[in-house]
Amino acid sequence: MKMTADVIIIGGGINGCAAAYYLAKSGITGVLVLEADNSIGHGGSSRNGGGVRQSGRDVRELPYAMYAVNNMWPTLSEELGVDVEYYQKGNLRLGKTEAHLAKLETLASNARNLGLDMKVIDGKEVKEICPHLSDDIIGASWCPTDGHANPMKATLAFYKRSLELGVHYITGAKVIKLQKVKGKARKVVLSSGEVFEGETIILAAGYESRFIARTVGIDVPMTKFFEECLVTEMQPQMFDIMLGTADADFYGHQAQHGSFVFGSDSGLEESIDKPFEDLRTTSITASAGCRAIIGYIPKLADAKVVRTWGGWCDLCYDGVPVIDRVEEVPGLILACGFTGHGFGTGPAVGLMLSQMVAGEETVVDISALRYDRFRSEK
Amino acid sequence: MVDIQEKLKEIGPFVPGAEDDLLICRCEEVTKGEIRKAVHEGIFTVEEMRRYLRNGMGLCQGQTCGRLVKGIMARELKVRPAEIEPATARAPMRPIEMRILAEDGGDRE
Numbered sequence A: 001m002k003m004t005a006d007v008i009i010i011g012g013g014i015n016g017c018a019a020a021y022y023l024a025k026s027g028i029t030g031v032l033v034l035e036a037d038n039s040i041g042h043g044g045s046s047r048n049g050g051g052v053r054q055s056g057r058d059v060r061e062l063p064y065a066m067y068a069v070n071n072m073w074p075t076l077s078e079e080l081g082v083d084v085e086y087y088q089k090g091n092l093r094l095g096k097t098e099a100h101l102a103k104l105e106t107l108a109s110n111a112r113n114l115g116l117d118m119k120v121i122d123g124k125e126v127k128e129i130c131p132h133l134s135d136d137i138i139g140a141s142w143c144p145t146d147g148h149a150n151p152m153k154a155t156l157a158f159y160k161r162s163l164e165l166g167v168h169y170i171t172g173a174k175v176i177k178l179q180k181v182k183g184k185a186r187k188v189v190l191s192s193g194e195v196f197e198g199e200t201i202i203l204a205a206g207y208e209s210r211f212i213a214r215t216v217g218i219d220v221p222m223t224k225f226f227e228e229c230l231v232t233e234m235q236p237q238m239f240d241i242m243l244g245t246a247d248a249d250f251y252g253h254q255a256q257h258g259s260f261v262f263g264s265d266s267g268l269e270e271s272i273d274k275p276f277e278d279l280r281t282t283s284i285t286a287s288a289g290c291r292a293i294i295g296y297i298p299k300l301a302d303a304k305v306v307r308t309w310g311g312w313c314d315l316c317y318d319g320v321p322v323i324d325r326v327e328e329v330p331g332l333i334l335a336c337g338f339t340g341h342g343f344g345t346g347p348a349v350g351l352m353l354s355q356m357v358a359g360e361e362t363v364v365d366i367s368a369l370r371y372d373r374f375r376s377e378k
Numbered sequence B: 001m002v003d004i005q006e007k008l009k010e011i012g013p014f015v016p017g018a019e020d021d022l023l024i025c026r027c028e029e030v031t032k033g034e035i036r037k038a039v040h041e042g043i044f045t046v047e048e049m050r051r052y053l054r055n056g057m058g059l060c061q062g063q064t065c066g067r068l069v070k071g072i073m074a075r076e077l078k079v080r081p082a083e084i085e086p087a088t089a090r091a092p093m094r095p096i097e098m099r100i101l102a103e104d105g106g107d108r109e
Helices: A013-025 A062-071 A072-079 A097-114 A123-129 A153-164 A207-212 A285-296 A346-357 B004-011 B030-038 B046-053 B068-076
Strands: A002-011 A031-035 A091-095 A117-120 A139-143 A170-171 A175-181 A182-190 A195-203 A223-234 A242-245 A251-252 A260-264 A304-316 A322-325 A330-337 B023-025
Touching: A002 A013, A013 A031, A013 A153, A013 A330, A031 A153, A031 A195, A062 A346, A072 A153, A091 A097, A091 A123, A097 A117, A097 A139, A097 B004, A117 A123, A117 A223, A123 A195, A153 A346, A153 B004, A153 B046, A170 B004, A170 B046, A175 A195, A175 A207, A195 A207, A195 A346, A195 B046, A207 A304, A207 A330, A223 A285, A242 A285, A260 A285, A322 A346, A330 A346, B004 B030, B004 B068, B023 B068, B030 B068, B046 B068
Parallel strands: A002 A031, A002 A195, A031 A170, A091 A242, A195 A330
Antiparallel strands: A091 A139, A117 A139, A175 A182, A182 A195, A223 A260, A223 A304, A242 A251, A251 A260, A322 A330
């Protein structure tokens, strides 16, 4: 086993695997990815609803979300040699009340100010886009360039292609600390005692990044939050758009193979207190989700739920990730705190991380995602 | 710890077999050949395999093919089947209609 690398990436999720791929593609071959679990993509990367979304995004992350949609997702399957099931058929965010519509109008006008094509449409137009929805829906926001992809395959697609390009992966490799050598980040220490050394270290380990970064004196203010999804048995083809609601009580889409995949919550997630290793779903969330879903898509009342799953989100204090080089720890690059919406931006983040390693400018400006942006206001 | 590149070298390249067209996962129509080939692409765990090929993701949730997939992967990885971690069992136990599931806990008013 090779114990040194040009670049060590901690975390085999979509950001880590995409960074490894773009590094290898640019000719940097000494790349080693350390994944704590036995499976690549064990965390949030495979445990989300697959949204490739620009609408509703913070102004600080919208530029690279749009970059990914415009320049990366449409050709990703071809580039990686695995069908990542990307569909760019638009996103409806549904409303049933005037209050909902007011909220959606704000969302849409904010998006337009940022250069994103998004508008509010009435109930009749909603039915034209998707005839299977409830008659109670009086309007929706519509972003025609949003879409969805298969999160389970996208992460593995980056993994597979980067393996072919020579990237090294070690699974079951849980990192417990970083160590500096001569003032520079260099050593990566595993729970099993092994020590790897890298010229550059990318920390993209989700919520656990917080504890790893702390070992070199850097703290990213994050909390963890448990999100759940459910999937139905195969249904006749009904629609290929992405759906959400003004109340954000569920979101989802019909996957290529016919199942509907929905993410939902019970509203009680904030109070969940369980170990990080515990990925079991609760008994209340899927039921709450079903009530919300049937309220908007009555035709699915008889669809059978075959499976539920959940995963941890790393919620950053101000709702957007930290993607930055750390000045006090030269050689360390942080990419964490994606706050539950890091899947759709994965390709762009991977590309930008590879550019940061090479010392190049990133494809879009991400200086608003600096690690030292958190200041006490008191 | 598994060094994926080293393990890929150890197991050698994918060699097509006579039974590759055999359907292993009936719900999602995944063949033995697809599973064997995926192992050589770096898919070493059942968790990854399910995500990659959808075996065990259909109506029966792998209750029929789970053992078969384990056996095929073990042979391809040159390990004992017991060393292959089975898939995570996920709720609900049986497929259940949304309208039924929706009744649970929804009687607050």
